[in-house]
Amino acid sequence: MHRNVSDSFPRTIWSMMKTWRKLTLGPLSLVYKFERSVSVTRNKTRRLNPESGEIDAHALEAIKSESAQGSSLRRERGVAVIVGVGPGFGHALAHRLADDGFEVVLASRNAVRLDALVKEITLRGGKAAAYGCDATMETSVKALFSLVTADHGVPRLVVYSIQSFGPGAVVDVEVAAFEDGLKLGSFLVARSAAREMLPRSEGTIVLVGSTSSMIGRSGHLNLAVGKFGQRALAQVLARELWPRGIHVAHVVIDADITDDQTPIDDLAHSDPAHIAQVVLNLHEQPRSAWTSEADVRPWNERFWEHC
Amino acid sequence: MHRNVSDSFPRTIWSMMKTWRKLTLGPLSLVYKFERSVSVTRNKTRRLNPESGEIDAHALEAIKSESAQGSSLRRERGVAVIVGVGPGFGHALAHRLADDGFEVVLASRNAVRLDALVKEITLRGGKAAAYGCDATMETSVKALFSLVTADHGVPRLVVYSIQSFGPGAVVDVEVAAFEDGLKLGSFLVARSAAREMLPRSEGTIVLVGSTSSMIGRSGHLNLAVGKFGQRALAQVLARELWPRGIHVAHVVIDADITDDQTPIDDLAHSDPAHIAQVVLNLHEQPRSAWTSEADVRPWNERFWEHC
């Protein structure tokens, strides 16, 4: 079972509890907050059995025929880990990588929400597994990478694409919101990924940034501080890890991305499958010609005007 | 009395205590660490009385004559707060601002260490006061600015120049070191400064960065993540506060700065008094022509090759 009990926790009380508090004890203070316990949960690869009645036979046929062409070209690509699997980019990247032959490991706070995606990929003949992981907790991230390596092997490609944004003027931003933006997660994930990859001197780490990685816009403190910091991380990592065989790249998405809620006639969006292709291209670069940073936006968008 | 008891605390035990810990309590976890209690302590302005025997009469004469010329031009400039007063730049800035007529408020973790500087400034005819403050604790920073405004008035100029750097390859950096680099302090100080200044639509906030504000060099993760984040803060603050009358500026020091330990023949250093002048120039800019970012380095240095 991989449900997190805290999902049913009242949201308002939760907000109160997760705030940093401080208790002064003479010359020392105890600084503390409460967090949801996110144990790393597995949801191991499975090939669903259509006879089991888990899925409608017609839907299955449709999916199968749609994915036939891709399958024929499918190679053994090894393990790809995606940390932060949102409904737009995360889903598209998972499908793209699975279609390309990767064994896709998906990690999110709540692994249950990834069940449908794992099922879809599996039905199309791909390999996928979901893990619950809190990317901002060191132990959780370490446990994730230990499990992944044990279950699937050392990852070849790790993509970090968690983003959270609470708008607000600087004078109104609370400390908790400020720290939320600090992207400890990208550090923890990149560090663990690097530690797994280094013995083989091989692998790709992609950090996904946004317009706020480049410009600190009014009202975007909480996003920009974290995204600037992540860009620093990407630069340091590239200089430290490229010479040891690990390709670290920073993708700056200066775009809104379509998902199920996007109105069909709203053209100024990036199709997440196309951004997924950019990530795949970076992974496929031979080491004689690696890219460290590339931006992406749709043709009909203004430059550097997004979050 | 403004001694912090924790100063006498054994360093090894302290290192252990200040590490983040986590206690899992069913669906919740308690995340905690211990911190030194830094109460904001005052060290109010005082004009030392030479007759009191607090200072040698000869030394006094020397200082007085040296500062005579500056004094004659001294204007009423209002209150300037310096958060982070190191032996190089912090001291020089304090002297420069005091000579220029500012009432200088110095804030550091340990106010006692600022006593000598307060005394020097006072003897030269300037006004200075020292406060103990932990810039990374929200309550401490809030208390500092409340006290300063109550004791001296709303600050006209606030300079944040705390920097700490623990070198290390990314794969070896610990979470505590990573978070140490995150410069929560510059956010807390800038936010409090802005809140005090906004009702008067006037004031200058200067954030001091370094080479690592612009480039993520190998081995500099902990510095670069914080400095990139601080630059994001400076950009957001400028866009939010300039139109409300507050001048926010980012000074990038791409230099080593001389202090007492610098060998006299090591010329490739910036004189901190000259950097202090850059800060003063920024503060004096009329609002029709404000600068948001300027770099500083000595004439005989390579560009962008420092920390």
Added chain:
Amino acid sequence: MHRNVSDSFPRTIWSMMKTWRKLTLGPLSLVYKFERSVSVTRNKTRRLNPESGEIDAHALEAIKSESAQGSSLRRERGVAVIVGVGPGFGHALAHRLADDGFEVVLASRNAVRLDALVKEITLRGGKAAAYGCDATMETSVKALFSLVTADHGVPRLVVYSIQSFGPGAVVDVEVAAFEDGLKLGSFLVARSAAREMLPRSEGTIVLVGSTSSMIGRSGHLNLAVGKFGQRALAQVLARELWPRGIHVAHVVIDADITDDQTPIDDLAHSDPAHIAQVVLNLHEQPRSAWTSEADVRPWNERFWEHC
């Protein structure tokens, strides 16, 4: 015949003649210099006939078998124009694009020098043609694009990769060398390419830059001024042409590129075929996710330390 008579012109006299001169005629001056006449010459597509004895039969077999796999996947990709075809990157890009199914048009000052390359591509089953063109002369560039469109059709992809560099300290740089760096060529080529592409609202223009596109290093005036200017051109073009369906991208090569003279054990070089792939990836991006700028360098190189 497409030999340029001026090739046999003595170099020293030529140097004298191509310098700007000025003749004052009362209130007016005549400013002039001499240039080689570069007429746009064609070298139209041809499939060499092995029976003709133009090429050794064994060599032909080797080339054919080597290119067999690529050929089977070859699609109709349309016309690609490469302006500036050096022995490293230019040759590799020509081969890569031809293998991928493009009809490759090569343009250089001296079309004769491209004969061998056209022959190689043709023998491998690809399509190629060479044109002589002086990219710095407006009439020459206009004539090139008229001919190309008439002979082959509107280009789908145009790559500008001319680079010339004369090192020297600013105080010693002569005006002619300074102007040589100004890359009028990238403007002329991009403008003509855009004019051809706009009626179809389709096409890709790639401008190839270098480290000196980003940093003005000591001794690199002549290169940096032109490369900075070309980056400005790329930014303006992207903002003007993306919304009209033309993908403009800037590739920053922060690397030395291998060619025939590169010692085999000198590893810190980019393989030009790998950089060619980056160009091809940019061309293949769907318009919902276009990249405007990407850097490329080998894994074992220092960042931003090249020309």
Added chain:
Amino acid sequence: MHRNVSDSFPRTIWSMMKTWRKLTLGPLSLVYKFERSVSVTRNKTRRLNPESGEIDAHALEAIKSESAQGSSLRRERGVAVIVGVGPGFGHALAHRLADDGFEVVLASRNAVRLDALVKEITLRGGKAAAYGCDATMETSVKALFSLVTADHGVPRLVVYSIQSFGPGAVVDVEVAAFEDGLKLGSFLVARSAAREMLPRSEGTIVLVGSTSSMIGRSGHLNLAVGKFGQRALAQVLARELWPRGIHVAHVVIDADITDDQTPIDDLAHSDPAHIAQVVLNLHEQPRSAWTSEADVRPWNERFWEHC
């Protein structure tokens, strides 16, 4: 006499004549255009004599009393050369430098237009002289600096602030307009200034840029190409000349500047006198703490939204 005969030349004919033309002569081509002959003309320093009736006595009194305070602090500052003296920034800078004690040398295409300014400065007790010079002609710039050094001495400060902008989409920009943007002038002026200053290992060269130095906006090709190139020049010069004692700095004016035509209630403009102060501050920096680049804009403007 310092009138240029060509001033009376019909504008339409002139436009035709100054276009580049090409005459093919067998293997060679003659590339040529006509230019106005701009001889470097002097307008040497003079202290106007009020008794001569050249100026109204009342006006004189007003100007004198207004400038009294400044005069009392006036030091000997040496020679400052301003190349490009527009009605906004150029005039303000000339006044500011003269008030500060510099002997101000003004250079523009048409020295006659500077007569009024020279007179104003002289009446206020300052020293000024005007020279006619075409900054885009090598001989003209060389002659200017020879004359200035002979007449006044080696310049301590040289400011280049010529800007010309012809808006237009890239596909419509003509070669002449493109080349006009290339700012050969800033190279010629900086090179001559450096050659004069180097023997004394002393001096400041300030290149004035704009928003288009940093971003290539739609419609701004002609401006951006030149301004990006000038920024490259500034970066190269700084790395080459700082270690030899010459301070080179780049000032990015991201602002509209007020002049006589600016409506009084249009507040979002920079006062040119305030920008002049930024230039003066740069010149006064001691060599242990030099700035290479600083931006300037008014408090109530959007960032990076100008030409």
